[in-house]
Amino acid sequence: MSDKTIPYKIYLEENEMPRQWYNVRADMKNKPAPLLNPKTHQPMKAEELEAVFCKELVKQELDDTTAYIDIPEEIRNFYKMYRPSPLVRAYCLEEKLKTPAKIYYKFEGNNTSGSHKLNSAIAQAYYAKQQGLKGVTTETGAGQWGTALSMACSYFGLDCKVYMVKVSYEQKPFRREVMRTYGASVTPSPSETTEVGKRILQAHPGTTGSLGCAISEAVETATSSEGYRYVLGSVLNQVLLHQSIIGLETKTALDKYGITPDIIIGCAGGGSNLGGLISPFMGEKLRGEKDYHFIAVEPASCPSLTRGTYAYDFCDTGMVCPLSKMYTLGSGFIPSANHAGGLRYHGMSSVLSQLYDDGLMEARSVIQTDVFEAAEQFARVEGILPAPESSHAIRVAIDEAMKCKETGEEKTIVFGLTGTGYFDMLAYEKFHNGEMSDYVPTDEDLKQGFDGLPKIG
Amino acid sequence: MSDKTIPYKIYLEENEMPRQWYNVRADMKNKPAPLLNPKTHQPMKAEELEAVFCKELVKQELDDTTAYIDIPEEIRNFYKMYRPSPLVRAYCLEEKLKTPAKIYYKFEGNNTSGSHKLNSAIAQAYYAKQQGLKGVTTETGAGQWGTALSMACSYFGLDCKVYMVKVSYEQKPFRREVMRTYGASVTPSPSETTEVGKRILQAHPGTTGSLGCAISEAVETATSSEGYRYVLGSVLNQVLLHQSIIGLETKTALDKYGITPDIIIGCAGGGSNLGGLISPFMGEKLRGEKDYHFIAVEPASCPSLTRGTYAYDFCDTGMVCPLSKMYTLGSGFIPSANHAGGLRYHGMSSVLSQLYDDGLMEARSVIQTDVFEAAEQFARVEGILPAPESSHAIRVAIDEAMKCKETGEEKTIVFGLTGTGYFDMLAYEKFHNGEMSDYVPTDEDLKQGFDGLPKIG
Numbered sequence: 006m007s008d009k010t011i012p013y014k015i016y017l018e019e020n021e022m023p024r025q026w027y028n029v030r031a032d033m034k035n036k037p038a039p040l041l042n043p044k045t046h047q048p049m050k051a052e053e054l055e056a057v058f059c060k061e062l063v064k065q066e067l068d069d070t071t072a073y074i075d076i077p078e079e080i081r082n083f084y085k086m087y088r089p090s091p092l093v094r095a096y097c098l099e100e101k102l103k104t105p106a107k108i109y110y111k112f113e114g115n116n117t118s119g120s121h122k123l124n125s126a127i128a129q130a131y132y133a134k135q136q137g138l139k140g141v142t143t144e145t146g147a148g149q150w151g152t153a154l155s156m157a158c159s160y161f162g163l164d165c166k167v168y169m170v171k172v173s174y175e176q177k178p179f180r181r182e183v184m185r186t187y188g189a190s191v192t193p194s195p196s197e198t199t200e201v202g203k204r205i206l207q208a209h210p211g212t213t214g215s216l217g218c219a220i221s222e223a224v225e226t227a228t229s230s231e232g233y234r235y236v237l238g239s240v241l242n243q244v245l246l247h248q249s250i251i252g253l254e255t256k257t258a259l260d261k262y263g264i265t266p267d268i269i270i271g272c273a274g275g276g277s278n279l280g281g282l283i284s285p286f287m288g289e290k291l292r293g294e295k296d297y298h299f300i301a302v303e304p305a306s307c308p309s310l311t312r313g314t315y316a317y318d319f320c321d322t323g324m325v326c327p328l329s330k331m332y333t334l335g336s337g338f339i340p341s342a343n344h345a346g347g348l349r350y351h352g353m354s355s356v357l358s359q360l361y362d363d364g365l366m367e368a369r370s371v372i373q374t375d376v377f378e379a380a381e382q383f384a385r386v387e388g389i390l391p392a393p394e395s396s397h398a399i400r401v402a403i404d405e406a407m408k409c410k411e412t413g414e415e416k417t418i419v420f421g422l423t424g425t426g427y428f429d430m431l432a433y434e435k436f437h438n439g440e441m442s443d444y445v446p447t448d449e450d451l452k453q454g455f456d457g458l459p460k461i462g
Numbered sequence: 463m464s465d466k467t468i469p470y471k472i473y474l475e476e477n478e479m480p481r482q483w484y485n486v487r488a489d490m491k492n493k494p495a496p497l498l499n500p501k502t503h504q505p506m507k508a509e510e511l512e513a514v515f516c517k518e519l520v521k522q523e524l525d526d527t528t529a530y531i532d533i534p535e536e537i538r539n540f541y542k543m544y545r546p547s548p549l550v551r552a553y554c555l556e557e558k559l560k561t562p563a564k565i566y567y568k569f570e571g572n573n574t575s576g577s578h579k580l581n582s583a584i585a586q587a588y589y590a591k592q593q594g595l596k597g598v599t600t601e602t603g604a605g606q607w608g609t610a611l612s613m614a615c616s617y618f619g620l621d622c623k624v625y626m627v628k629v630s631y632e633q634k635p636f637r638r639e640v641m642r643t644y645g646a647s648v649t650p651s652p653s654e655t656t657e658v659g660k661r662i663l664q665a666h667p668g669t670t671g672s673l674g675c676a677i678s679e680a681v682e683t684a685t686s687s688e689g690y691r692y693v694l695g696s697v698l699n700q701v702l703l704h705q706s707i708i709g710l711e712t713k714t715a716l717d718k719y720g721i722t723p724d725i726i727i728g729c730a731g732g733g734s735n736l737g738g739l740i741s742p743f744m745g746e747k748l749r750g751e752k753d754y755h756f757i758a759v760e761p762a763s764c765p766s767l768t769r770g771t772y773a774y775d776f777c778d779t780g781m782v783c784p785l786s787k788m789y790t791l792g793s794g795f796i797p798s799a800n801h802a803g804g805l806r807y808h809g810m811s812s813v814l815s816q817l818y819d820d821g822l823m824e825a826r827s828v829i830q831t832d833v834f835e836a837a838e839q840f841a842r843v844e845g846i847l848p849a850p851e852s853s854h855a856i857r858v859a860i861d862e863a864m865k866c867k868e869t870g871e872e873k874t875i876v877f878g879l880t881g882t883g884y885f886d887m888l889a890y891e892k893f894h895n896g897e898m899s900d901y902v903p904t905d906e907d908l909k910q911g912f913d914g915l916p917k918i919g
Contacts, residue, residue, distance in 0.1 A: 012475075012476040012542070013476065013542040013543060014476075014542070016473050018469075019469040019470065019471075082553075085469070085470040085471070086470060086554065086844065086845045087845055096539075097543065097617075115572045116845060116846075117841065117845055117846055117847040117882070119884075123845075156842075156845060159842045160554075160842070160843070160845075178887075179636075179884070179885075179887035179888075182887040182888075182890050182891045182894065183847060183884075183887060183890075185890075185891075185894050186838055186841055186842075186847065186890055186894070187841065187842060188842070381643055384574065384643055384644065385613075385616045385617070385643075385644060385645070386617070387543065388543045388544055388573060388574055388613060388617075389573075389574055390574040390640060390643065425574070427576075427636070427640075427884040427885065428636075428884070430635075430636035430639040430640060431636075431639075433639050433640075433642075433643055434639045434642075437639065437642050437643070
């Protein structure tokens, strides 16, 4: 093993933890396009958004000029329960691959939600509490966000109603019990509990659901219940803002040891982890201070950046949410039920979409058997059982490290290991039994989604 | 919240990590009684033990005079992948309980095995590899030890055969997949693959198994296969030696901040965690340097210390293993299948048994609904979803903190949080649904176990 002056795990001290989130929009020349009212197609005003979201979060959502925003003390105290997260030097993986590359990963899985989602959940629950709300509603896919929000709500004594994508609800009954342990109620989506749920069930009987459906139901429940607001675990600007803590800690840890990464890799579903991880580095790139090669990795079965179109679209299947300009497969797109790798959202954060459209980062899609192969390889040498979502980033990190082996380059690779796979063992089992297929949508499949895009202006 | 000069989590630096294990037997005036040959009732010789166990581990098993034993570099490197584990100040729990007590817990769950078991698994796999073995066999109950050993064997390229207690095998199919991810084979026990398994199945058709049965099967397989040895995750002296890393790290972290604990609490099944956690503190007590109040917590449904007898007994149900002098319920004792809280072993480490018999520590038993209530309370404020096993210690830590609230004493309480409960959601579900019962064996139940004890001398 190589330069052991760098420890296996770099932990920051508590007093080195960030006291402010970083808002990458402040440094973007081309700002992400504003959310539009789905009826009038005019930019959403704060008052309109406040019917759905908490007041302070709306402010954060619309603020594209303030670079640093204070993290309230209550949130910083909660962060201290599970943060700082370690930046790990993957010595064992490097040795296994026999690569000259230096590989680091920021591991966000060491908390009960099992992922980075808690970083934004606690912030959103805090602002809901500050506003005097009774509770919040949300959707969850794999269940990481729902678990994170349940934990955050339990901490602040808020009610928490979770709509869980039906396929995950059925495949992950234990996730439901974790959320119940934290006092949340969990409903499989689409459900009969909302008008939009009934409509979707009528149009697509037997559907296994999608994040887009679950969002519609959660929004309807929030807006029709006194004292409730809707919160979302990804896609939104506010979420990327909260998740910037990942990138800020990563950067502080790297700086401490004088390390400059060449390549920064993150998996991308709605963009919360990738956006959070790369934010401060992207800021340097936008300000012309440094250059980095950013890679967004998405599943070939839900390829919003690599095969989507950059257009205004609904954030949800039920078309009740505002329109967002983003790389999208169309809000009607539902990934194949064969797809076990997570990252099932039809669109992508408008911040990341704009950065991608401006040529500031690369995107790659990978098939899921390749992803699980990388996951298993990683687990065996690094000890951590990764979530399928996170394993998309592992796949590309290994690919890049193997390129270095060919060229002899000693590149420094950093990737985001967003979470653990303890609740994904059904997917691992499929993989072990050779029952996992690699669905890739045809152009015809995608055309249907694109045909459903709203016509703007 | 009180004195915030102590961080939420105390992490040691890599160079502060222990380089030697501590062998508490060296400081014991009354040494634990030797293992006896089950046929001759004479102390087991090294050669005899080496038919079952790895050579170097036999040496560690029999060494009751060397206080400090070097940790080989390969093991220290593996430890660096997931250690040092944090010593956490439970500020949020203290605030919730409104207790003047100061509560700390050493959290061993931040690795994929989900528990402290990895500390000994990697050591045992290392010595097996050094000896040039093909593989090892073992038993596992809740699955934490099996997972840990699978991870360790995968790291060193050893084959790993796991006998898993049938009730756990059925309730925790995902545990099996984690072990498969690491390349292990897993057989539900009792099984038809061994003579002893067949015998037990014949005598007790429909049995849900026990650790004692699974041990018998694993030992038979090891001794009847070329190039295999048997390894055990608890009870043995060598295991307590390896687990002393928990206590050593805890002590270093406390010393760094000038903290002296009053009470040290650990859950106790076979004794691996409790023994590891208390070892260096017990050493101080044995040498007359300091005094501490140690509390072993066990389930009321499997009360080996609180209601067992101190006698020579078989370590396994099949009576193929050496005899160990310990607090025991009898090797035929099988806890009720209602019992979901783990810690199902019929006996207790002979080191801990001797210390308990010498009045050097207290033992308490708790019923499982009280344990799950404490688990849920802890999860909601401290964020971590604890394993049922670990929650036994949480229960008593909370009880002691509440006593401090009554008396106004500002005691410092340290407990071992051995692992996470991600694979225990069926038990949590039972608890949530009010379907969990509190089985406590009658004196008549226990008498049956005692009647089966071997007659020695």
